[in-house]
Structures are given as structure tokens and as C-alpha cells.
Amino acid sequence: MTEELMVSDPQERFQDFFKTEKYRQRLAEMAIEEKTSITVDFEDLIAADSELAEMLRNKPDEYLQHANRAAYAQLQIEDPEYAEQIEEVQVRIRGLPEPVPLRAIGSDHIGKLVMVEGIVVRATPVRPMVMRAAFKCRRCGSIQYIDQTGSFLRAPTRCNDPTCGKTGPFEFVQEESTFIDSQDIRIQERPEELPPGQLPRALTIKLVGKDIVDKARPGDHVSIVGIVRASSPRVPKAGRLRVFRLHLDANSVDVKSKEPETIRISSEEEKKIQELAKDPWIHRKIIKSIAPSIYGYEHIKEAIMYLLFGGVPKRLPDINIRGELNVLLIGDPGTAKSQLLQYVARIAPRGLYTSGRGTTAAGLTAAVLREKGGGMTLEAGALVLADKGVACIDEIDKMRPEDRVAIHEAMEQHTVSVAKGGIVATLNARTAILAAANPALGRYDPYRTVGENINLPVTILSRFDLIFILRDVPEKEAD
Secondary structure, three states: OOHHHHHHHHHHHHHHHHOOHHHHHHHHHHHHHOOOEEEEEHHHHHHHOHHHHHHHHHOHHHHHHHHHHHHHHHHHHHOHHHHHHHOOOEEEEEOOOOOOOHHHOOHHHEOOEEEEEEEEEEEOOOEEEEEEEEEEEOOOOOEEEEEOOOOOOOOOOOOOOOOOOOOOOEEEEEEEEEEEEEEEEEEEOOHHHOOOOOOOOEEEEEEEOOOOOOOOOOOOEEEEEEEEEEEOOEEOOOEEOOOOEEEEEEEEEEEOOOOHHHOOOOHHHHHHHHHHHOOOOHHHHHHHHOOOOOOOOHHHHHHHHHHHHOOOOEEOOOOEEOOOOOEEEEEOOOOOHHHHHHHHHHHOOOEEEEEOOOOOHHHHOEEEEEOOOOOEEEEEOHHHHOOOOEEEEEOHHHOOHHHHOOHHHHHHOOEEEEEEOOEEEEEEOOOEEEEEEOOOOOOOOOOOOHHHHOOOOHHHHOOOOEEEEEOOOOOOOOO
């Protein structure tokens, strides 16, 4: 086989793949929806050509170019008019077989195509990035174009006009340059994937392209396919460091939100749900399935069931009335309050567990952080991350009063308002709160009133819809 045929072979193989009925239809839809990218399921590529799929994973820079050219060639056949308009097609790969844990990404993965999963904790604003820069020679006025890669804007070294040939100076021409939307996000390991005693690792993801920026917001569970890159920080007057930093150049972003309306139910599951709906004892069965290892507490488990299912928010012309339930458990030590909270955080579609003493107002609502470039950015806290989910706050009575005040707005209005460091924003926090606290004197005193036993101000108590007292009554025979 000649070298020339080997070079053209991957593109032809990709084009054969795009000629299948499924992807011909996707290319036709792309033209109708005026998109510039096509999504390819990696499973389909493995089924069609496993060798090509393996080469794509190992040499993504080279093989994605072949895929882009093949998709564009097929689009020219499907819709020649739209192909002339867009000039290029981006192939977005989705659903690699095995996600790589964030803490496992290392030097072996540099330049490879990988899939990572995690929670978005920070997102920068969308900014335009120059892809093809136009420079004008100030001496002769001729314009030349330089394709841009890397972090810094690269100017030409010499004027390409034969009559000039000078080394500058050059002026950047914004109107003649080509820009594309870009955004940086930071993802963190999910709490359930953390090894015991380890801190969560985070990774910076660089998003480039109109169809993938602003797709994920802080608090979203995402699955990202991209190419692992290593960049070396530069030290002034000393050069580059030997130790490199890893980041991911994203190829596709898939938001794996577990909200009820986005979950796909199989026909078997649908049949089972319909059977359960006809069961007259379904209410009792759901209550019994909540923390079955904890004996009793039927009324508390019923309240937790209502909290998990949620209510219906009412949007009136002048005001909004929340639909989520807030529940407070006040009880003696050893009455399984923390166990109930951790169980609920685990089974809720979006659940977060936090303890009162180590929690601050910024950690619960939103923090304003300074970026390297000097600007300010907003990082979501626990209540914003648990939007449309459940936030479990243990030991709420041990929180500092100034930190506890921060959750008042989130409990009633379901928003978090921030006005710090030049940032004025209102974030959604449509969260049901399940909180636990100890009585004022450590144990519940039956000779004092309920108000005297609860060590919380009326301002926060009024925001809880259900308050339960859990007592550990000493019994000589039973104990």
C-alpha cells in the first residue's frame, strides 16, 4: 500500500461511516437546524470500524481532522448549498466506553482522547478567541493572515509583500480576523467517587465553539470528551518550568442532569411503575422503603417522602409561592438524625450533605473569587449546586448566626442574591432543605417549653414547614 493511499484511507473510512442511514439523517438535520457540528456516538464507530475508533482515541488531533473533512464531504453530497455557507464541520464524539477518573489522569493520557465525569464548580464568562488573525504592515499597508494556536497572539515575523519584506511594525486588524466563542470551566470529582480520606481533585476544561460553550452551569453533573493537554507555566526572567499543568480541550459536553424530566425510562421500568401506581398500598410501601434499617419514625419518613417528591410552585401575577418543603429534626444525640440526612442526600437525584460547624455563608450560597487575570468570578455554593434537589444540613444550631442568616432567602424565595466585588447576580436555589439540630441544653428537657428547647431564632424556624422532636426517653428495662 502506498504512503499516499494510507494518508487518504482514514478519511475514506470515515466517509463510509457517515454514509450510514443514521448519520446521513443527522447531517440533513444539521442543515435544517443550521448547526456547524455533528455528534457521533463512539459505540457506533466501534461497531462500524473498531480499528479506526482505536486510532481516534490514540491520535485524536490527526484523526479528528480526517473525520471533520469526511463529514464535510458527505454534507456536500447531502446539502451542497448549506455546505458552501459553513465551510467546515466539527465532529463531536460522545460516549466513550470507560470514563477516566479525574485523579487517574496523568502523563500517559497526554494527547489522547478521554472521557471524564464530574460536577461543574466554576464557569468563566464566554469570551471571543481569535482563530485566524489579520495583521496589517504599517509600512506598506498589505494584510497577511496567521492561524493562531496556543495562549498568546502570534504576529508575523516579516511582511510577505515582496516589495516590502520588512520586519514590522504590524497592526492587528480586528474586522478581518476570525473569532470563535471560548469558555473555561472547572470540574470536580463527585462526592460518591471519593476514596476515603481524600480531598476532591479538580480539572480545568477549555471549551471552544458556539455549540458547547454555556451548555453546563455550576452544579451540573457533566460527562466531557476531550484531548488531554499539558502546558508549562512561564516564570518572568527565568523561562518555562519543568513541571507541566494538565487541562482538557473539550470535544463534546454532555450534561447528565438527573432531573425527573430528563431521565429515560425503559419499557420494563414503565410497566413496573404503572403496576405500582395501581397498588392501593403504594403510599405505605414508599414510606417503608425510606431508610429501612432505621426502626420506627413513620411520621418523619412520611415527611421525608413528601420532601423528596416536592410540591407544585405557584406563580401568581405579583408573587411566587415555593413548592419545595423544608423539614427540621430536633432531637437528642443518638436518635439517627445524621443517618437519615445522609441517606436522603444519597438517594435524592441531586443531593448534598453538609455539617453546620464547618459551613460558612459563602460555602452555602456563593463565593466571589479573584481570577488570575484580575477579574472577579462567581463560584456556586452548596444550595446553588443542589438546585432542584435536596440540601441536608446537619448540626444547623452549631452554625454561626451570621452564616445562618445567609440561607433565609434561599429557604423562602429559592434564590441567592450576591452583590460583591463588582458582581451583582441572582442565582437559582430551588432547594428543599432537610436540617437537623440538637436541643438547647444538649438533651430535650420535658419541663421546658418547645420554644425554650429549640436553640434557633424564630426567623429561621418560621421558614420550616414541618418540625419534629425526636426524644430518647430513658427506660430502665429496655436500656
